[in-house]
Amino acid sequence: DYSKLDNIVIGVCGGDGIGPTITNEAHRVIEYLLKDEAAKGKVSFRVIDGLTIENRAAAGKAIPDDVLAELKKCHVILKGPTTTPRAGDPWPNIESANVAMRKELDLFANVRPVKVPEKGIDWTFFRENTEGAYAIGSSGVNVDDDLAFDFTVTTTQGTERIARLAYEYARKNHKDRVSIITKANVVKTTDGKFLKLCQKIGTEYPEITTDDWYIDITTAKLIDEKRRRDFKVFVLPNLYGDIITDEAAEFQGGVGTAGSANIGKRYSMFEAIHGSAPRMVQEGRAQYADPCSMLRAAVLLLSHIGYQQQADKLERALDICMYEEKKLTITGRDTGATCSDFGEYVMQTIQKL
Amino acid sequence: DYSKLDNIVIGVCGGDGIGPTITNEAHRVIEYLLKDEAAKGKVSFRVIDGLTIENRAAAGKAIPDDVLAELKKCHVILKGPTTTPRAGDPWPNIESANVAMRKELDLFANVRPVKVPEKGIDWTFFRENTEGAYAIGSSGVNVDDDLAFDFTVTTTQGTERIARLAYEYARKNHKDRVSIITKANVVKTTDGKFLKLCQKIGTEYPEITTDDWYIDITTAKLIDEKRRRDFKVFVLPNLYGDIITDEAAEFQGGVGTAGSANIGKRYSMFEAIHGSAPRMVQEGRAQYADPCSMLRAAVLLLSHIGYQQQADKLERALDICMYEEKKLTITGRDTGATCSDFGEYVMQTIQKL
Numbered sequence: 001d002y003s004k005l006d007n008i009v010i011g012v013c014g015g016d017g018i019g020p021t022i023t024n025e026a027h028r029v030i031e032y033l034l035k036d037e038a039a040k041g042k043v044s045f046r047v048i049d050g051l052t053i054e055n056r057a058a059a060g061k062a063i064p065d066d067v068l069a070e071l072k073k074c075h076v077i078l079k080g081p082t083t084t085p086r087a088g089d090p091w092p093n094i095e096s097a098n099v100a101m102r103k104e105l106d107l108f109a110n111v112r113p114v115k116v117p118e119k120g121i122d123w124t125f126f127r128e129n130t131e132g133a134y135a136i137g138s139s140g141v142n143v144d145d146d147l148a149f150d151f152t153v154t155t156t157q158g159t160e161r162i163a164r165l166a167y168e169y170a171r172k173n174h175k176d177r178v179s180i181i182t183k184a185n186v187v188k189t190t191d192g193k194f195l196k197l198c199q200k201i202g203t204e205y206p207e208i209t210t211d212d213w214y215i216d217i218t219t220a221k222l223i224d225e226k227r228r229r230d231f232k233v234f235v236l237p238n239l240y241g242d243i244i245t246d247e248a249a250e251f252q253g254g255v256g257t258a259g260s261a262n263i264g265k266r267y268s269m270f271e272a273i274h275g276s277a278p279r280m281v282q283e284g285r286a287q288y289a290d291p292c293s294m295l296r297a298a299v300l301l302l303s304h305i306g307y308q309q310q311a312d313k314l315e316r317a318l319d320i321c322m323y324e325e326k327k328l329t330i331t332g333r334d335t336g337a338t339c340s341d342f343g344e345y346v347m348q349t350i351q352k353l
Numbered sequence: 354d355y356s357k358l359d360n361i362v363i364g365v366c367g368g369d370g371i372g373p374t375i376t377n378e379a380h381r382v383i384e385y386l387l388k389d390e391a392a393k394g395k396v397s398f399r400v401i402d403g404l405t406i407e408n409r410a411a412a413g414k415a416i417p418d419d420v421l422a423e424l425k426k427c428h429v430i431l432k433g434p435t436t437t438p439r440a441g442d443p444w445p446n447i448e449s450a451n452v453a454m455r456k457e458l459d460l461f462a463n464v465r466p467v468k469v470p471e472k473g474i475d476w477t478f479f480r481e482n483t484e485g486a487y488a489i490g491s492s493g494v495n496v497d498d499d500l501a502f503d504f505t506v507t508t509t510q511g512t513e514r515i516a517r518l519a520y521e522y523a524r525k526n527h528k529d530r531v532s533i534i535t536k537a538n539v540v541k542t543t544d545g546k547f548l549k550l551c552q553k554i555g556t557e558y559p560e561i562t563t564d565d566w567y568i569d570i571t572t573a574k575l576i577d578e579k580r581r582r583d584f585k586v587f588v589l590p591n592l593y594g595d596i597i598t599d600e601a602a603e604f605q606g607g608v609g610t611a612g613s614a615n616i617g618k619r620y621s622m623f624e625a626i627h628g629s630a631p632r633m634v635q636e637g638r639a640q641y642a643d644p645c646s647m648l649r650a651a652v653l654l655l656s657h658i659g660y661q662q663q664a665d666k667l668e669r670a671l672d673i674c675m676y677e678e679k680k681l682t683i684t685g686r687d688t689g690a691t692c693s694d695f696g697e698y699v700m701q702t703i704q705k706l
């Protein structure tokens with residue numbers, strides 16, 4: 001309960017690629033919305049610059065120790081996308097910084113809302129965020145030249161806490177259905193366990209209908225204009241959550257429009273669901289990056305720490321800027337609208353509300 | 354090379370649920386199209402009834418021994434959907450019959466075409482079909498009450514053969530792009546290996562551009578009406594292939610419209626990409642099942658064994674029945690059109706071509 005804290009520390013971590021550019025706009029807007037609270041000393045900001053791929057490469061780990069120590073001084077973190085090294089990159093093969101942060105800060109729930117009112121879409125995804133294919137994703141085994149293994153992990157505790165969060169959310173928000181998504185017909189041990197445990201938690205919420213689907217057919221159902229309206233709350237293992245939230249965000253305008261809350265007992269982290277877009281930076285187009293995802297992340301952050309009014313205001317302003325006046329919504333070379341033009345437009349819109 | 358065989362044996366295996374109903378229509382149409390060849394003794398049919406969930410449950414294995422022996426007497430198999438036991442079902446927890454057949458007959462490539470000419474969609478998916486999350490999908494480990502594991506497997510040989518098939522297909526069909534889909538940024542060992550090996554094979558095809566994407570963003574790109582036209586040929590690990598082909602089929606009218614070729618060196622099997630729809634059977638609606646997926650599978654089968662003219666004829670008839678004359682296309686209680694009405698309509702259409 002954040003209202004009991006004397007001072008909520010908001011960490012701001014720009015990340016790589018277009019990260020600093022888009023994070024900057026979200027930071028500016030949050031600062032503006034919380035300026036009275038900051039003046040009263042109820043919130044403060046802590047800018048953390050060190051989470052860059054260069055620093056991570058030099059330290060040889062996904063989060064350098066000094067950066068992790070900084071992050072742990074915050075209560076909530078606004079984080080720009082970070083670059084995950086891949087084959088052929090000049091960086092050593094270190095783990096994704098997102099993935100590492102989720103594990104280090106035990107951010108067990110990745111909550112991703114997707115709303116498209118005119119299409120009848122109002123979904124909230126509860127993605128398990130520390131286990132599954134991600135648990136030891138960087139520690140597979142090359143048995144010999146031919147054979148390689150990776151592991152998927154499901155724990156009882158890890159599953160029960162994400163399931164409970166999803167059902168509690170459904171109860172509080174009067175959603176009458178929770179859908180459990182797995183591939184338990186094939187990945188029988190871990191997904192089977194996930195499904196069974198979620199169903200068990202579901203029995204504690206008799207007012208809520210539980211159904212379950214396999215991940216393959218679910219990706220089809222999301223496209224079906226009639227059937228997709230039935231979905232409300234999803235609970236799903238890490239990898240399926242990763243996959244399907246990108247698909248879902250597309251209906252809303254793309255991954256560039258979707259924010260994500262990474263929730264733990266002690267810390268929380270708010271981010272875009274997309275990557276750092278290194279190609280945009282290489283091509284000199286970083287200033288045209290679309291900050292909507294980070295601004296949506298800011299909405300989730302404000303709401304999470306109890307500033308619901310400010311969250312609502314920002315959400316309303318974003319809805320106006322993104323959907324109601326289409327002119328400026330698309331940043332990019334064509335329109336000439338930059339990332340900071342869009343941020344400015346959101347600020348002005350807030351002031352008029 | 355099937356033209357060298359004296360007699361091509363086509364196995365017909367109805368499966369469970371709506372399986373026998375829809376397989377029957379496909380069988381009828383293939384028999385009609387190959388009646389001259391059958392008369393000359395160049396092809397023959399072998400109906401295999403035993404692959405039912407009841408028999409599998411009684412035998413305690415995914416494919417009873419006598420059925421497997423029967424299957425191995427065929428060169429190619431037309432297979433209806435089979436029921437995969439799941440928690441709460443009255444059956445023991447045996448492996449999916451599809452998955453078992455793919456492994457037992459070493460059907461290493463699952464080839465799934467999705468075509469929607471009016472949307473500019475012309476995709477062919479090359480899904481690795483025996484490894485990945487499916488390799489030992491029924492043999493995960495419950496370490497203790499809290500912790501469960503499953504395994505993902507990638508082999509050099511398994512990856513190279515699917516990659517080569519995809520590139521060979523691209524070359525033969527003048528497709529200038531192959532897209533490798535993985536989650537190599539997280540599932541580093543196995544997906545990393547898959548990506549690297551596919552890229553290596555790709556260098557042997559200099560006229561073809563290779564690109565690679567992560568599975569999460571790929572599910573979004575398929576929806577993007579502009580970007581999805583760039584995709585042509587996909588090569589991907591088993592689980593991602595499973596997931597994304599259901600999504601892709603939705604653009605074509607749903608999983609009910611998509612056939613799938615399971616190709617091995619010695620055997621091949623052709624099936625629908627959807628399940629056995631036990632709910633339809635329970636509700637007494639099996640006769641309204643849509644046979645399109647099995648008829649599309651029949652097209653793939655005919656083409657595979659070298660009867661390209663017959664394959665083209667059936668494909669053309671299906672295009673007419675499904676898209677050009679919309680009236681009868683939707684089987685179901687509303688229209689009153691049954692599975693066999695639709696089969697009959699396809700037959701009549703073929704006769705007019």
Ligand SMILES: CC(C)[C@H](C(=O)O)[C@@H](O)C(=O)O
Binds near residue numbers: 096098272273275569
């Ligand atoms: C960048 C990547 C490691 C990350 C993930 O797979 O979780 C991203 O796709 C996401 O969804 O936040």
Ligand SMILES: CC(C)[C@H](C(=O)O)[C@@H](O)C(=O)O
Binds near residue numbers: 216625
């Ligand atoms: C039924 C199921 C085991 C199967 C799979 O996962 O491969 C199906 O979804 C498919 O795509 O053929």
